[in-house]
Amino acid sequence: MRGHVVVFGELLLRLAAPGHELLLQSPSLTALFGGAEANVGVGLAHLGHTVRAVSTLPDNAIGRACAGELRRHGVGTDGIRYADGRMGLYFLSAGAVTRPSDVIYDRARSAFAETDPAAYDWQALLAGADWLHICGITPAVSPQAETAARAALQAAHALGLKISFDCNYRQKLWTARGGNAPAILRGFIEQCDLLFANERDAALLLDLDVDKLEEAARFPAAARALFDACPRLQTIATTVRSHHGVDQQDFYGKLATRHSLHQSRTHALAGIVDRIGSGDAYAAGLLHGLIRGWEPDRALSFAVAAAALKHSIPGDALPLPEADILAAQDAGGLDVRR
Amino acid sequence: MRGHVVVFGELLLRLAAPGHELLLQSPSLTALFGGAEANVGVGLAHLGHTVRAVSTLPDNAIGRACAGELRRHGVGTDGIRYADGRMGLYFLSAGAVTRPSDVIYDRARSAFAETDPAAYDWQALLAGADWLHICGITPAVSPQAETAARAALQAAHALGLKISFDCNYRQKLWTARGGNAPAILRGFIEQCDLLFANERDAALLLDLDVDKLEEAARFPAAARALFDACPRLQTIATTVRSHHGVDQQDFYGKLATRHSLHQSRTHALAGIVDRIGSGDAYAAGLLHGLIRGWEPDRALSFAVAAAALKHSIPGDALPLPEADILAAQDAGGLDVRR
Amino acid sequence: MRGHVVVFGELLLRLAAPGHELLLQSPSLTALFGGAEANVGVGLAHLGHTVRAVSTLPDNAIGRACAGELRRHGVGTDGIRYADGRMGLYFLSAGAVTRPSDVIYDRARSAFAETDPAAYDWQALLAGADWLHICGITPAVSPQAETAARAALQAAHALGLKISFDCNYRQKLWTARGGNAPAILRGFIEQCDLLFANERDAALLLDLDVDKLEEAARFPAAARALFDACPRLQTIATTVRSHHGVDQQDFYGKLATRHSLHQSRTHALAGIVDRIGSGDAYAAGLLHGLIRGWEPDRALSFAVAAAALKHSIPGDALPLPEADILAAQDAGGLDVRR
């Protein structure tokens, strides 16, 4: 039960102020690579799956360092192209107390965004794979990336792969790019078997009004509407977080199948180290559960534990083996292991 | 509604053990400049006001670096004198859990403390300004500094500036300096329009006994007594913090005018990064509100949000624009902004 | 009332990932020395006692640096031998949120573990001392270390020293070493005046079944059984911690004499910096109280305050003077001291 997953999307260089400093308060930045789909891939590779990253990187020392970082985590990089151009990047100042984390994107016109969709040979890139994972950032990056992602889905369909899609709706990117985001994203979710989306995403994509419903009724209603609109769709999952402070949150997950609704226990997250990528860790955890053939409750519990653990690790990804995540599913066991 | 504020006081070099180490546990110190009045000035400069710092710095690379740091924040330094002598400094080990932060002062006989009061030409230094801000540390530093501060207040009076004064009572400094602190400080508060002081300060300055009153009645009683004693005084403000742990506190503000009492909502501060300077951020926030002509409740809410945010940023000052503080006035909005 | 304490045990080099990183996520490790008994010794030295460390270190720059570190804290190192061989070490990744701290031991066949027990001249090493402190890690390290520890106890007995013993049961070490841990450890506790052990230790050593008892009844029952089995034993103490998260815990202590049971107030520990060595700080604090001749409640309160403070300081030891610990016994006093 070892899957072969292809992830397609942009890779970014995260340039973060050290500790809880504001940007450039001192003359130093930590530099880490990530990317929504790649983060999922890294998580899956550490869980024992074969993962191939498909992307385009700049043909320079930075692009090569990025690919090296994926390989370090066991993700295959033979699906990565190198091209003239720049690396997409973002600047991050990590928040604290009552100050939220802040991101300044500098990813426009990256080598990835400007890649001709024809440059990807999806027959070859998807060969041997069982799953394709993409997220909503990719079509938001550029029309070329949107076209490439659509071609990937079509090829995956034709080759019989399962498809997972994470909405990851980013207003700023869509505003910059232009285009009808709901219509474009809807084209994607209609193709997928597994969807990561919450009620706000559903409201946007299906022009649904969930605010009139009680809080507890919103996700079920949204899931129902999504299942109705997307016949191929089998599973919808999302996470819920409430903040006591920037670094102190409660966190749980929800999952809907066509026949059932599931909710995980709540994880209390105190002293959060790095929240970025927790959604991707959740996706990796859930994909792992589905690939392993676990029941929804079990898969959801694992996915939420994975996402919760991500908050304890610097960087975008969750580089932990299955045993560590299983151990974190239940409360307890928090003392030093020695 | 852009103010022109002059701040007068000593600048210090903070030498802090890294992270939560004890002093010199490892052979490294972070070195940051600050000073109660300068911190207020930096906050105001980031809020769009014209700020001139008046002080005396040593005529060496350290003094010049300190002035450069003020300029970096947009504070004008043409009111700074350079003289032979040393930079006042303090060593800090930041506390954690149940260990309070600890300060070792090494500021005696600094270039500032030993400056002849006649060296400051207040007519020139206050030219064009609307406000003068001083705090109770300055007279505690040395008799010369006390005299200089008094001259500043007289000149400000004559030129029609408004005056704000922050009690900042520091027992250790007064003990070292000698002199009748209550009498000296009372001379200052009688001159000011805006006073930062709590019931303990009032008790000290007016020889008041507030302990017999119920907790809730103390600040109103103290404010009444201060207003009675100081006819020029229009506003008294203070902050209240309660500790669940060194880095976990609740925090709110109180404000009294001659006609009304105001209290802000309580901000829960978890995972505090740096508490030093939060009183100065509060002062900057309140001055901003008053300069903008805001109602007391609005100004207080802004000032408390500013002070709360300060706890999230390393260093003495709050270098954030108005929009960031407005956004932090209400609970919520704590997730990554991207 | 200044004691003269000899501590005997292995010294280790702790190699820890920086901050909350996983091991070797970035190419840097912090390197600190420690060791259960030495940590107790460092704590006692800072409390004003004369302390001699007895151990064997490798005869190279690492071993000499380790001894230097003990001297820096005021612990005497003339009882330390240098021999061919390696330094025991362990790798640590500090946990966070829901991820527990993790230790990888690499201490097998250290210079200490392989030392011929005859190499220690206990008559000389214990000369002038009042107390000998040893812990259960030492016999777990190797049969040679066990024999040496036994010889130390016999000599201490003969010389009239008081003896304290901390169970510190470490399954991994005993599994690696082999041998009948309960029998061996029981041999040690029968010799001591002061024992650090909880109900699980007692259950192991005396083959006791405490799980059938209510939670509150377990420690008293265990203490009773231990007192019955060990006529020399006068005091048994332990700590209790409950986790709200890896870095957020509640913490208190329990102490039994042959005539009384004592429990401290609970310290809320939020934002823990370094939990390692808190048991050793507890032992140092209690030994300090006993040496000073304090009543059990007073000694326990001091010991728990010491252990709580340890969580705020990086490194294995608690290098604070008595005044700082006394100040932390009660809640309050958590604001910046300046």
Add this chain to the structure above:
Amino acid sequence: MRGHVVVFGELLLRLAAPGHELLLQSPSLTALFGGAEANVGVGLAHLGHTVRAVSTLPDNAIGRACAGELRRHGVGTDGIRYADGRMGLYFLSAGAVTRPSDVIYDRARSAFAETDPAAYDWQALLAGADWLHICGITPAVSPQAETAARAALQAAHALGLKISFDCNYRQKLWTARGGNAPAILRGFIEQCDLLFANERDAALLLDLDVDKLEEAARFPAAARALFDACPRLQTIATTVRSHHGVDQQDFYGKLATRHSLHQSRTHALAGIVDRIGSGDAYAAGLLHGLIRGWEPDRALSFAVAAAALKHSIPGDALPLPEADILAAQDAGGLDVRR
């Protein structure tokens, strides 16, 4: 003899691998601001001149941090515009031994490069100034920047300012931008009083063949040709470096007036810390000498000492007072000053 100098050009964020690492060998970058003209401005501000930087920065935390850095050095930033867009940046791995330093530019389509030339009001920006300094990077950045620079020169001419221009020919930028570099640059040098250029620059701009001449005759011939082609030109200066290794070089300067040729002594540079910006320090030093009215030999000696000193300081600029540079003009005086 205090000048008022306006510098116009792009500001960049330098992201450098720490120490002598390759890019992203470890996950950290030092982040420093610079820019050829701004570096000259910073040098001049530390030499006591009034300097105004004119540029366009992104309207975000990075742009504001950049302006703050200029202010820190005493450079006026009221001539800086903020606009939507990105900060130009470059990645640097500092070389060593036989490996040259390597730069990856990521500056295309910056807020500066895309600024409408009409956005600059040169009458206002040049008001009160004596000198305008620009370099050849600016027209290489974009046609818009070229037009803006040309407008600046025309306005400067009209207002009677002196003009200095540093060729700074960068092949990569011109290739990316397109356009007839020699013709464009020639348009600039015809306007200036002081030109920084060597024989290769002259050969490029005037289509001159200097290679047939002996080494020693090349610069004089180039200078003669430049003086003939540019009637306004009074001084031409350049530097010469020869490498014994990446961090070990010999360095001297040459200067030509219409009537004389000058050459400085050679400075041996061993253990170079940061070579970037040494040409700008040279320009600042020479401008300082000309503003002070020094003879060519004296000005050249000062400029070369400034440039040599720059190699000893991390970052783009030379933030030293005149006395430090005067002291470095002669060999000797290299022991600790205490």
Add this chain to the structure above:
Amino acid sequence: MRGHVVVFGELLLRLAAPGHELLLQSPSLTALFGGAEANVGVGLAHLGHTVRAVSTLPDNAIGRACAGELRRHGVGTDGIRYADGRMGLYFLSAGAVTRPSDVIYDRARSAFAETDPAAYDWQALLAGADWLHICGITPAVSPQAETAARAALQAAHALGLKISFDCNYRQKLWTARGGNAPAILRGFIEQCDLLFANERDAALLLDLDVDKLEEAARFPAAARALFDACPRLQTIATTVRSHHGVDQQDFYGKLATRHSLHQSRTHALAGIVDRIGSGDAYAAGLLHGLIRGWEPDRALSFAVAAAALKHSIPGDALPLPEADILAAQDAGGLDVRR
């Protein structure tokens, strides 16, 4: 002309004092992975060859991090076994001025050293490869490692691979291990096509007396003797360094075939960053040249340039592409590339 090279040997964790500090002068160590054969492999992978590392690593986070580091450089890790046991490591304090670098080995009884030779399936591990590279450290590590290496050579022979062997004679290891080093090493060199050895190695292995010869005659004589003793041997290469100081050296290479002698130009190495691994970079460079089919002079020039460049990069390996090494073959080209 892309080779497929298998490298077999132990991987080590290098724990180095930061900068030029002595070991544990401050509480921090840099942690980098290396190993003589793996270093060669990393160099070859960056030169475009397919490389498989064969080794045994501890089955824990450290071992997995080590394999990840190899993958990051493009070295295949499917030939790496995980086993119980420890990682070999060494402590390094980098020298300076007149203080040589110092290594403390702590590699005894590593998982690699204690691996049963039968654990390696050489038929599978060498499948598809053209070259096997091993060095003299492997048999020095343990008798088991020696047996495994011998089996590797036999299998390589049988499968028609070329074999390269680097003497890397380490007295300390042989002393610790025991055994007849010359006889054992001679067994290895008789099997190889390419040998890295100098006259001292030859003297040791063949009991040769070269000291009576003039300096210049020693390597030719040694090569002659080695060719006579080892009929399969085609190429012998070595490097020569002379020290002006710890970080200032002259460096060149020598190469002998059965028919010719070659010597490279001398590279002046000033300001050396990290000398460790330069011999391995030399080996990688020479293997690259031989695989590409270059003439001896050309291959030697490339190998020496690679080794010289290694001195400029922190860490054991030379992660540079062919173009960078070609550019460094000749003197010149040392200024910033931008």
Add this chain to the structure above:
Amino acid sequence: MRGHVVVFGELLLRLAAPGHELLLQSPSLTALFGGAEANVGVGLAHLGHTVRAVSTLPDNAIGRACAGELRRHGVGTDGIRYADGRMGLYFLSAGAVTRPSDVIYDRARSAFAETDPAAYDWQALLAGADWLHICGITPAVSPQAETAARAALQAAHALGLKISFDCNYRQKLWTARGGNAPAILRGFIEQCDLLFANERDAALLLDLDVDKLEEAARFPAAARALFDACPRLQTIATTVRSHHGVDQQDFYGKLATRHSLHQSRTHALAGIVDRIGSGDAYAAGLLHGLIRGWEPDRALSFAVAAAALKHSIPGDALPLPEADILAAQDAGGLDVRR
């Protein structure tokens, strides 16, 4: 032949900009303790001698950390007093290339400088000692320190100790303190057996004119005059350095007895790490040689090797064993020791 040496003088905290930065270019300082006499003591302790430091430190965390650092090196601290007051400190920016290192002293009115000379009980402090070492900085610090040092010398005389004195003439300190430096220092050198002084010191102290002599004749003439003026004096030693650059120097030593003149070989120092304390390392090395009873040439060679090695180690002191210094006496042996 193990000596017992008492060193008396002020201890300082060195606050240095990291790497080659200017002071406060970035917000971090390295913090190391030193002091001319203590540096000698640390060197001697590592060479196996018993050393007691006598000084006065502030009674706070900084003072205690300083004493801890001495103990770490094996220097006895029971002769150290704690008193109210401040720690003397200095700020350092390490030079490079053509920029000399720069020191800003902030040591006025330290706890040491203001100590009542009667506070030292020299009978007790010198008990058991063979040597007393003092330097010329101590009388320059304050009249109180001068008086204390004079009392120390008298007591040492009475108790039969040998006395060494290092002129260490510091103009800045004497100017600040006032007083007749030559007369005061002459009072000290008349008491000592071993003097560290060069011809400029002699010229100052004896009002000698050596400049008219040839370079080579100056030290012999100065030594002759010193021997004539100081009947107790047996040995005079000094060092000579010439600079090729700030971090590249040639270095040797000279020694005179009443009967002979000695000069060491010249050590080429390239890539100097930290020059501060090299004179103290020289003194420690020479004292070691005299205590061991070595001939002048042998002692001088050892002292110069010690001083040369000091340039390779960060911090004030030379913490190396005798074997490492012996190994550095001759050129060669500079390759990695492994």
